[in-house]
Amino acid sequence: MSNPHPALEVTAEVRSALQSGRPVVALESTIISHGMPYPQNVETARGVEQLLRDEGVVPATIAILHGRPRVGLTTPDLELLGSSGDVAKVSIRDIPYVMARRAHGATTVAATMRIAALAGIPVFVTGGIGGVHRGAGETFDVSADLEELARTDVTVVSAGVKSILDIGLTLERLETLGVPVLGYRTDDFPAFYSRHSGQPVPLRVEDPEEAAALMHAKWDLGLRGGVLLANPVPEEEEIPSERISAIIDQALADMAAAGISGKEATPFLLGRIVEITGGESLRTNIALVRNNARLGAAVARAYAAE
Ligand code: PSU
Numbered sequence: 001m002s003n004p005h006p007a008l009e010v011t012a013e014v015r016s017a018l019q020s021g022r023p024v025v026a027l028e029s030t031i032i033s034h035g036m037p038y039p040q041n042v043e044t045a046r047g048v049e050q051l052l053r054d055e056g057v058v059p060a061t062i063a064i065l066h067g068r069p070r071v072g073l074t075t076p077d078l079e080l081l082g083s084s085g086d087v088a089k090v091s092i093r094d095i096p097y098v099m100a101r102r103a104h105g106a107t108t109v110a111a112t113m114r115i116a117a118l119a120g121i122p123v124f125v126t127g128g129i130g131g132v133h134r135g136a137g138e139t140f141d142v143s144a145d146l147e148e149l150a151r152t153d154v155t156v157v158s159a160g161v162k163s164i165l166d167i168g169l170t171l172e173r174l175e176t177l178g179v180p181v182l183g184y185r186t187d188d189f190p191a192f193y194s195r196h197s198g199q200p201v202p203l204r205v206e207d208p209e210e211a212a213a214l215m216h217a218k219w220d221l222g223l224r225g226g227v228l229l230a231n232p233v234p235e236e237e238e239i240p241s242e243r244i245s246a247i248i249d250q251a252l253a254d255m256a257a258a259g260i261s262g263k264e265a266t267p268f269l270l271g272r273i274v275e276i277t278g279g280e281s282l283r284t285n286i287a288l289v290r291n292n293a294r295l296g297a298a299v300a301r302a303y304a305a306e
């Protein structure tokens with residue numbers, strides 16, 4: 001594994017795991033600062049780190065603090081990210097600005113992927129990724145997460161994408177960009193809160209070893225870019241699509257009425273869905289992130305073993 005980039009501040013624990021070839025899993029921070037309410041956001045972040053440790057993997061939560069890209073955070077760092085109003089949502093285009101201002105930034109999937117790759121971490125666990133927004137034909141709102149999946153060599157474990165997005169167009173875009181989309185023990189692309197979207201998943205894997213073998217095959221051949229591993233939420237935690245779809249339509253209508261767009265769109269919708277469901281969606285969100293962490297840990301172990 002190569003040496004981490006000198007501009008990154010990588011904890012001794014993460015550095016030593018990478019140097020000795022032990023498995024490390026990256027985690028994002030936008031989900032903490034802009035994806036869940038306090039204090040459940042910090043409890044979830046700490047709980048996921050503990051779960052990864054119990055699975056024999058070193059967690060590396062990524063954020064920008066005081067202008068420094070950090071790989072591996074302390075509990076006070078997580079507390080700051082979860083409770084301060086002064087943390088920007090940082091996608092790829094925002095990284096240099098937040099660094100130059102020595103400010104705090106919570107990294108999106110795109111920004112986290114890039115920093116993970118610079119640190120030499122091949123597996124990254126999150127809840128859901130960004131994608132093609134509904135109505136993107138008019139608004140051009142397509143998440144930078146998709147472009148990043150096209151260019152950065154990191155496997156992202158997610159519970160698919162929320163139907164706040166146009167799931168079919170998101171899968172089309174990923175195909176164009178050459179990103180392998182793997183359904184974990186499913187033929188149906190998962191829709192975050194729900195196990196099924198009704199959209200067929202292009203490729204299916206049955207175990208973590210298969211995913212790890214695909215990663216080696218892709219990158220050994222010099223095929224640049226990421227892999228999306230889509231892991232359905234556990235059945236007992238899912239919100240069936242019949243029920244969540246009306247709630248999502250309501251959140252989208254509220255967003256239109258409030259005139260919200262751009263980088264505020266996703267955080268607004270996530271917050272509104274938690275409000276409308278009276279917290280039920282938050283429980284599902286936490287359960288699926290933990291489920292993804294378990295799978296990501298297994299993929300990281302399998303990838304490191306080969
Ligand atoms: N989808 C979720 N939860 C999240 C996000 C997306 O279900 O927390 C966050 C991720 O950090 C993702 C970002 O990278 O939102 C996408 O934002 P945008 O749509 O503005 O690219």
Ligand code: MN
Pocket residue numbers: 141142143144262263265
């Ligand atoms: Mn967007």
